[in-house]
Amino acid sequence: MSKELQLPESFVRFLEDNGIDPSIYNHGDSLPRYVRLKPGFEDAVQEIESEINCKLEQLNWLPGFYSIPPHVHIARSKAYQQGKMYGIDAASGAAVSALGISPGDHVLDLCAAPGAKLCMMLDLLGDKGSATGVDVARHRLSACRTMLLKYGLGDRSRLFLADGTTFSLPPTTNLPCGSCDEETFKQWTSRRPYKERKQVAKTRNNLVLPHGGQPEIIFYGHNSGVIGLQKKELFRSLAPNDFAFCGYDKVLVDAECTHDGSIKHIHKFEQWGWTTLERRVLDAERTEANLTALQLNLLRNGFRLLKQGGILVYSTCSLTHAQNEDVVDQFLAESSSAELQEIETAKEWPCRSGRTPKTLRFDPSTSATSGLFVARIKKMAPREAEKNVL
Numbered sequence: 468m469s470k471e472l473q474l475p476e477s478f479v480r481f482l483e484d485n486g487i488d489p490s491i492y493n494h495g496d497s498l499p500r501y502v503r504l505k506p507g508f509e510d511a512v513q514e515i516e517s518e519i520n521c522k523l524e525q526l527n528w529l530p531g532f533y534s535i536p537p538h539v540h541i542a543r544s545k546a547y548q549q550g551k552m553y554g555i556d557a558a559s560g561a562a563v564s565a566l567g568i569s570p571g572d573h574v575l576d577l578c579a580a581p582g583a584k585l586c587m588m589l590d591l592l593g594d595k596g597s598a599t600g601v602d603v604a605r606h607r608l609s610a611c612r613t614m615l616l617k618y619g620l621g622d623r624s625r626l627f628l629a630d631g632t633t634f635s636l637p638p639t640t641n642l643p644c645g646s647c648d649e650e651t652f653k654q655w656t657s658r659r660p661y662k663e664r665k666q667v668a669k670t671r672n673n674l675v676l677p678h679g680g681q682p683e684i685i686f687y688g689h690n691s692g693v694i695g696l697q698k699k700e701l702f703r704s705l706a707p708n709d710f711a712f713c714g715y716d717k718v719l720v721d722a723e724c725t726h727d728g729s730i731k732h733i734h735k736f737e738q739w740g741w742t743t744l745e746r747r748v749l750d751a752e753r754t755e756a757n758l759t760a761l762q763l764n765l766l767r768n769g770f771r772l773l774k775q776g777g778i779l780v781y782s783t784c785s786l787t788h789a790q791n792e793d794v795v796d797q798f799l800a801e802s803s804s805a806e807l808q809e810i811e812t813a814k815e816w817p818c819r820s821g822r823t824p825k826t827l828r829f830d831p832s833t834s835a836t837s838g839l840f841v842a843r844i845k846k847m848a849p850r851e852a853e854k855n856v857l
């Protein structure tokens with residue numbers, strides 16, 4: 468039976484102002500947990516079920532995903548510790564699935580930490596292509612790096628500490644010039660040179676990259692295309708129009724938001740203290756114009772970095788229209804080369820349409836998941852864009 472959560476008045480006002488029914492948070496104790504099995508470990512299902520003492524219910528609408536009862540924890544299981552499975556909400560998995568990633572793609576996760584969606588992206592790439600993860604928080608990006616290494620997914624990945632609204636580095640091409648004697652990137656190791664350790668120690672108190680700060684690479688895999696490059700090659704800038712041909716095939720913008728749709732997350736504040744909720748979620752600077760401006764700028768930059776014909780997915784775990792449909796509508800109004808697309812694979816998904824046609828919403832009542840908004844946008848060629856305008 469679902470327990471009625473006693474929400475603080477300030478949060479209830481936030482929900483009412485955004486047309487959200489507070490009773491949605493009564494589903495928290497009954498929502499299943501979701502796990503994704505790494506490809507190749509499908510035969511381990513019975514072994515995992517025996518260890519965690521419950522059945523893994525396979526989702527017929529999302530390959531590789533299973534649900535387990537809400538009270539079951541996987542952190543102490545061998546399968547989790549050995550990197551055979553990881554926890555990720557099914558709605559988040561749907562957002563990644565909406566990208567339509569193919570082996571060989573160069574993909575970008577513009578708000579990558581803590582890393583579960585990036586892991587799934589790399590799973591879908593297999594042994595071809597590359598994945599780049601960007602985040603503004605050093606400690607969260609370090610957790611992301613740990614996750615990639617744990618699940619053996621670091622080989623084709625790069626992680627950058629950078630501002631997602633200004634990040635401007637293309638995928639690496641594996642074609643270092645080798646034309647001069649400048650030092651090049653060697654095999655990545657967790658043991659950093661003294662000079663670099665000293666620099667990191669100076670910035671350790673800055674958990675978040677200062678606005679306008681320069682990107683810093685904190686991890687790269689053996690086949691990420693970084694080894695052998697000079698620093699100036701890795702951090703080279705492209706002309707604005709070059710990304711149409713040298714950009715990313717797929718971009719995920721799972722934007723920073725108020726997290727009000729993350730039902731289990733909101734429940735945790737009952738233990739952490741509601742004042743923490745007010746500080747993290749309801750801060751006026753986050754819920755007013757500054758937050759939606761950040762989301763719009765993340766979407767703009769993600770689209771700029773996209774290759775012509777490429778696909779971008781914009782998502783947030785907020786239930787509000789202001790952080791979702793309003794942001795997408797404004798972006799589409801100013802971007803003639805952007806086409807909002809139907810998500811073909813979503814026909815079997817347990818979700819509903821968003822206010823803007825072709826967008827989708829997951830929520831506890833409809834989907835038995837946390838709340839998530841998903842929009843899929845294609846970058847059209849100039850001639851296609853002209854036809855769209857006409």
